[in-house]
Amino acid sequence: MATTFSSLPIVDLSILSEPSPPSHSLQDLSRKLSDVFSTTGFAYLTNTPLGFSHNQVFALASDFFRLDRAEKLSVAKRTFVGGNTNDYRGYFPTQPDQLDNLKEGFEIGSVQAPRQRALVGRHQQQFNLTEPNVWPDEYAFSAGKEQLETLHQELQLLSTTLLSLLAVALGKSQDYFASYLTDSLSTLRLLHYPPQPATSQTTTATGPKLCCTPHTDSGLLTLLHQDPSGGLEVLNAEGQWVAAPYVPGSIVVNIGDLMAHVSGGRFVATMHRVRASTGSCGRADGMGRFSVPFFFEPGEECVVRSVDGGERVVYGEYVRRKMDTWVEYQDVPESRADAGAHSGVVLEVC
Ligand SMILES: O=C(O)CCC(=O)C(=O)O
Numbered sequence: 304m305a306t307t308f309s310s311l312p313i314v315d316l317s318i319l320s321e322p323s324p325p326s327h328s329l330q331d332l333s334r335k336l337s338d339v340f341s342t343t344g345f346a347y348l349t350n351t352p353l354g355f356s357h358n359q360v361f362a363l364a365s366d367f368f369r370l371d372r373a374e375k376l377s378v379a380k381r382t383f384v385g386g387n388t389n390d391y392r393g394y395f396p397t398q399p400d401q402l403d404n405l406k407e408g409f410e411i412g413s414v415q416a417p418r419q420r421a422l423v424g425r426h427q428q429q430f431n432l433t434e435p436n437v438w439p440d441e442y443a444f445s446a447g448k449e450q451l452e453t454l455h456q457e458l459q460l461l462s463t464t465l466l467s468l469l470a471v472a473l474g475k476s477q478d479y480f481a482s483y484l485t486d487s488l489s490t491l492r493l494l495h496y497p498p499q500p501a502t503s504q505t506t507t508a509t510g511p512k513l514c515c516t517p518h519t520d521s522g523l524l525t526l527l528h529q530d531p532s533g534g535l536e537v538l539n540a541e542g543q544w545v546a547a548p549y550v551p552g553s554i555v556v557n558i559g560d561l562m563a564h565v566s567g568g569r570f571v572a573t574m575h576r577v578r579a580s581t582g583s584c585g586r587a588d589g590m591g592r593f594s595v596p597f598f599f600e601p602g603e604e605c606v607v608r609s610v611d612g613g614e615r616v617v618y619g620e621y622v623r624r625k626m627d628t629w630v631e632y633q634d635v636p637e638s639r640a641d642a643g644a645h646s647g648v649v650l651e652v653c
């Protein structure tokens with residue numbers, strides 16, 4: 304569990320932009336990351352070696368979510384539009400009955416879809432984790448496609464560097480986790496939380512109104528771009544929700560369940576949630592809130608094991624087990640197959 308904290312630490316990554324960073328500086332960074340991941344499990348990263356500014360990232364999100372509903376539904380997951388063929392990549396619409404998880408999203412994997420492996424049994428009928436990305440009509444979204452793929456690549460590279468620093472912190476060689484990333488299934492997700500009406504209550508009997516319910520992330524690391532709207536909160540050891548507002552120029556990083564396992568429990572996957580923005584809170588353009596998490600994940604066939612040894616877990620099986628509990632990925636009954644976006648499927652996407 305995370306320790307007691309009242310704000311998130313900041314980790315400066317400027318050293319990573321130097322052509323040949325001195326090894327003692329990399330060791331310092333490795334120790335710093337290890338410290339924050341074993342206490343808060345969450346941090347702000349500043350001076351990241353990314354080619355995209357925040358404005359550019361959120362322009363991509365805005366361009367996507369402003370597309371016509373029909374255009375977005377043309378790339379919706381099959382759960383939502385029965386005639387589509389994509390299950391794992393693509394768009395998911397807001398679910399009006401999911402009041403604490405009111406969000407729409409669009410997900411892509413790496414530019415080159417990982418090699419497909421033969422699917423067996425029940426999964427053959429279900430979802431293919433290595434399916435290629437789907438894109439709205441090229442004309443409507445051509446520049447966006449290229450830029451999102453580049454952003455995915457850059458975030459994969461940065462996450463890989465962080466992972467090698469963590470390997471060293473765990474007493475392993477810096478390339479210890481290299482094999483994990485063969486055919487990596489990392490996902491870049493654009494998220495849009497529409498504004499809630501000004502009249503809607505900011506708190507309920509059970510706490511504040513949320514647009515993303517408390518959860519831990521399931522992969523290795525998450526790198527999150529959040530816009531200045533605020534709302535992200537992180538749970539400390541005393542059970543207090545600590546606000547993690549936007550720090551200009553930063554991205555947020557956090558440990559996922561898998562990395563907590565791999566680290567033998569040294570690093571913590573910390574619970575987090577997002578408060579809903581109501582009325583004039585949220586983006587100045589009235590769109591509510593955008594965020595862009597990048598979920599850094601191993602390949603489907605990667606055998607994941609704690610650095611202390613113990614149980615071996617095949618990543619693809621781990622993900623499928625998780626997905627079996629996400630209603631978004633349950634079998635679509637015949638009667639609902641053509642019902643489209645208002646099928647009433649309960650969506651659990653955090
Ligand atoms: O929107 C955010 O700030 C957080 C989103 C998140 O935690 C997630 O998608 O796992």
Ligand SMILES: [Fe+2]
Pocket residue numbers: 518519520525575653
């Ligand atoms: Fe999350």
